[in-house]
Amino acid sequence: MMTALSLENTFTPLENFGHSLSAPSYLLRPRSVEEIASVFRLSKKSGLGVTLRGAGRSYNDAALNGGQIVLDLTGLDHILEWDPASGVVRAEPGVTLQQLWQRVLPDGWWPPVVSGTMTTTLGGCLAANIHGKNNYKMGVIGEHVLEFRALLPTGAEITCSPDKNADLFYAMIGGFGMLGVFTSITLQLKRVYSGLLEVHAWPTHTLSEQIASLQDGAPQHDYIVGWLDTITVGHGQIHAADYLHQGEDPNPAKTLQVAYQTLPSRLFGVMPKSLLHYFMTPFMNNLGVWGINTGKYLASLRRHSFRQSHAAFHFLLDYVPLWERSYGRGGLIQYQSFLPKETALDAWSEMLALAKRRGLPSYLGVTKRHRPDRFLLSHAVDGFSLALDFKVTDARRLRLRQMLEDFDRIVLDAGGRFYFAKNSETTPETALRFLGVEAVERFRALKKRCDPDGLLQSALYRRVFGKLGQKHD
Amino acid sequence: MPTQRMSFPPATPLRPYRRAILVGSAHGLGAAMARRLAREGYCLALLDRDAETLERLCAEINAQYGEPLAQPYVHDATHYEEVPALLRRIVADLGGLDLFMYIAGVLLPTTPTTYEFEKDLKMMEVNTLGALAWFNEVAPLFQSARGGQIVGVSSVAGDRGRVGNPGYNASKAALSTYLEALRNRLTRFGVHVLTVKPGFMDTEMLKHSPRTFWVVSPERAADDIYKALRRRKQTIYTLGRWGLVMLIIRHIPSFIFRRLSF
Numbered sequence: 082m083m084t085a086l087s088l089e090n091t092f093t094p095l096e097n098f099g100h101s102l103s104a105p106s107y108l109l110r111p112r113s114v115e116e117i118a119s120v121f122r123l124s125k126k127s128g129l130g131v132t133l134r135g136a137g138r139s140y141n142d143a144a145l146n147g148g149q150i151v152l153d154l155t156g157l158d159h160i161l162e163w164d165p166a167s168g169v170v171r172a173e174p175g176v177t178l179q180q181l182w183q184r185v186l187p188d189g190w191w192p193p194v195v196s197g198t199m200t201t202t203l204g205g206c207l208a209a210n211i212h213g214k215n216n217y218k219m220g221v222i223g224e225h226v227l228e229f230r231a232l233l234p235t236g237a238e239i240t241c242s243p244d245k246n247a248d249l250f251y252a253m254i255g256g257f258g259m260l261g262v263f264t265s266i267t268l269q270l271k272r273v274y275s276g277l278l279e280v281h282a283w284p285t286h287t288l289s290e291q292i293a294s295l296q297d298g299a300p301q302h303d304y305i306v307g308w309l310d311t312i313t314v315g316h317g318q319i320h321a322a323d324y325l326h327q328g329e330d331p332n333p334a335k336t337l338q339v340a341y342q343t344l345p346s347r348l349f350g351v352m353p354k355s356l357l358h359y360f361m362t363p364f365m366n367n368l369g370v371w372g373i374n375t376g377k378y379l380a381s382l383r384r385h386s387f388r389q390s391h392a393a394f395h396f397l398l399d400y401v402p403l404w405e406r407s408y409g410r411g412g413l414i415q416y417q418s419f420l421p422k423e424t425a426l427d428a429w430s431e432m433l434a435l436a437k438r439r440g441l442p443s444y445l446g447v448t449k450r451h452r453p454d455r456f457l458l459s460h461a462v463d464g465f466s467l468a469l470d471f472k473v474t475d476a477r478r479l480r481l482r483q484m485l486e487d488f489d490r491i492v493l494d495a496g497g498r499f500y501f502a503k504n505s506e507t508t509p510e511t512a513l514r515f516l517g518v519e520a521v522e523r524f525r526a527l528k529k530r531c532d533p534d535g536l537l538q539s540a541l542y543r544r545v546f547g548k549l550g551q552k553h554d
Numbered sequence: 555m556p557t558q559r560m561s562f563p564p565a566t567p568l569r570p571y572r573r574a575i576l577v578g579s580a581h582g583l584g585a586a587m588a589r590r591l592a593r594e595g596y597c598l599a600l601l602d603r604d605a606e607t608l609e610r611l612c613a614e615i616n617a618q619y620g621e622p623l624a625q626p627y628v629h630d631a632t633h634y635e636e637v638p639a640l641l642r643r644i645v646a647d648l649g650g651l652d653l654f655m656y657i658a659g660v661l662l663p664t665t666p667t668t669y670e671f672e673k674d675l676k677m678m679e680v681n682t683l684g685a686l687a688w689f690n691e692v693a694p695l696f697q698s699a700r701g702g703q704i705v706g707v708s709s710v711a712g713d714r715g716r717v718g719n720p721g722y723n724a725s726k727a728a729l730s731t732y733l734e735a736l737r738n739r740l741t742r743f744g745v746h747v748l749t750v751k752p753g754f755m756d757t758e759m760l761k762h763s764p765r766t767f768w769v770v771s772p773e774r775a776a777d778d779i780y781k782a783l784r785r786r787k788q789t790i791y792t793l794g795r796w797g798l799v800m801l802i803i804r805h806i807p808s809f810i811f812r813r814l815s816f
Contacts, residue, residue, distance in 0.1 A: 092698040101567030105650045105699040129646055142566065147573075147649030414567045473567055482568040505566045540649065544564040 085119035098138045099405055101412030101473045104147030112156045114232055114264050120152055121234050121536055130538035133258035135205030140415040141505035142540035143257050154204050160184055168270040174204025174263040183339045190270040194222040198398040204263045209502035210255030210456055214304040217450040223254035225269050231261040234536040252527050255456040257501050259542050260531040275325035276336030278394050283384040287315040289426050294319045299450040309446035310374040314433045318381040322394055342392040354402055361407035370444045411473035417503040422464040424495035429467055432488050441484055443469035457520055460500035512545045560625040560647040562597040571597040573648040578658025580607040582757030586772035590780050592623050599644045603630040631658040631684030641691045654692045655705040656685040661759045666717040674721030681725035696745040703746045706733045710751050713800045749789040750779055753796040768793055
């Protein structure tokens with residue numbers, strides 16, 4: 082049966098995850114591969130470009146396409162096959178990490194790589210090639226994809242794996258939806274013997290101590306992540322976690338249940354957490370965050386260990402629903418830099434000192450340990466990442482912009498890289514420098530092959546690759 | 555295939571350009587409004603049938619701010635059939651739409667004793683029907699996007715029918731009433747509709763008018779309009795004192811009004 086979507090009455094307000102950028106678009110929600118194909122035909126006819134969107138959790142403009150078409154893929158949300166014996170799952174791109182883990186955990190499996198929120202879709206996770214707090218050990222999510230099927234804007238349907246169409250496999254994963262649409266994704270999951278993780282927490286007092294903790298702690302643990310107070314610069318806390326081995330959990334049948342994992346919806350059993358973000362708003366300024374950070378640091382001075390559910394350990398961003406609203410009207414942006422282990426300390430010291438001097442501290446700093454991967458538009462390095470959240474206000478915009486330009490220069494000079502799901506101000510010149518001319522040329526050649534009419538476009542693509550693309554066309 | 559797009563600067567959280575369409579913006583109030591909005595960091599799709607002046611204005615604005623904030627689109631407000639496709643194209647170029655302004659208007663001088671359908675028709679077409687052609691496309695867009703601002707530049711002349719120029723009075727009265735109805739429809743969707751009623755303004759339009767007073771510069775009027783946009787006013791007069799004058803004039807009983815000669 083031929084079904085086709087139309088633009089009538091579909092103009093919808095859309096934002097990035099940080100509510101700092103608005104871009105109303107014609108939002109189409111296909112329920113089948115045939116409907117996606119019809120949207121490509123519509124794009125060709127109407128002259129409007131198409132952007133793919135999953136849960137809309139990108140901090141930047143990766144899933145925005147103001148005034149043009151946005152394809153909401155959350156309607157394709159079926160887990161097609163699940164084999165509890167081998168841990169291989171085949172799913173549609175709109176399936177969320179939440180749907181996935183809730184389906185597989187009772188059978189003793191867990192997604193090998195997860196983001197800080199479980200609302201992300203598999204298609205979005207692959208498009209951004211997400212990493213978790215175990216990047217140094219398990220790599221990016223793309224390394225666990227056995228195979229995917231994709232629909233190209235040309236109308237062709239292809240299958241890709243590390244052996245089949247390998248060039249496209251390594252480019253479409255991490256290709257932020259600019260080459261084609263994933264229609265089914267086959268993932269190898271990780272065996273777990275408990276619904277709990279053994280978590281160790283210890284404080285760090287300086288930036289160099291934090292980096293050393295990540296460096297030395299990583300080989301000994303399955304997960305490691307640091308929280309960094311960027312107002313005092315240096316205070317921080319490390320959380321490292323280990324899977325429990327067979328037999329270590331006295332009652333895995335209980336802890337593997339979804340109900341056991343679920344995050345509490347009320348604080349202290351009383352206040353609905355959906356209201357919590359209103360109470361955070363008054364603290365989202367330099368002084369308030371200093372107070373919170375100092376309190377948090379003092380509370381974390383004791384080195385301790387405890388057991389925590391997978392969901393509670395991983396999905397910190399879901400702990401306070403709508404926390405991003407607490408940043409107020411201007412919203413927030415995130416600036417994440419990936420630096421080689423040799424240069425990270427100097428570069429970040431310089432950046433954080435700069436932020437302090439200019440009175441533009443980050444309200445949340447998160448550090449992780451990484452390893453490189455072979456995907457074409459990779460963000461990873463053998464080193465560390467630092468993610469900084471900044472509050473956006475009318476008064477801060479210009480100064481923030483100037484500071485992030487300085488940050489970009491520091492990171493590039495230190496051999497660092499950036500991540501296309503996060504930074505919102507990356508320029509074409511910066512992208513060319515960290516990706517390298519060769520990678521950009523190869524990506525452009527694939528783009529031409531998969532999407533000769535240039536139907537797939539996002540605001541991110543035009544911002545970063547638009548100029549680079551035009552030069553050679 | 556996506557057509558070659560006008561390249562406005564890309565919006566980012568730290569460069570969140572607002573986006574506006576100005577119909578009738580090569581001269582007078584339209585041009586002043588374009589300069590004013592550029593100063594506020596808007597990306598501007600400027601429409602007019604006078605291609606040459608329009609391009610000059612865009613070049614001037616873009617040179618002043620060092621980035622392509624303004625792009626010209628040649629359009630005759632009476633070519634209604636162009637509107638749906640043109641609007642879709644411009645909104646795609648701009649990356650969205652926050653503000654739509656209909657500024658185009660003509661005043662064809664006549665005398666209290668002459669009757670010329672051709673002139674009335676032209677004024678109805680440019681002042682009223684052209685606006686309706688755009689409103690009917692822009693309103694549903696803003697309605698489904700649950701936000702946006704619509705501005706129609708009407709006139710004090712629409713408040714009362716006078717001996718001088720019935721066609722002009724009627725074209726502006728229709729526009730004012732249409733805007734009021736639009737406001738009543740769209741406020742519930744978060745869309746702001748502003749009716750602007752200028753008195754005498756120092757533009758081409760008035761060069762044949764014999765008796766003028768309280769003449770306002772287009773720059774001052776653009777300032778007033780921008781302030782009204784910020785404050786989400788419903789109707790403004792510019793100069794403001796026309797509000798009081800028109801309040802009185804609207805209440806002059808007909809047995810007196812029909813004997814007056816202005």
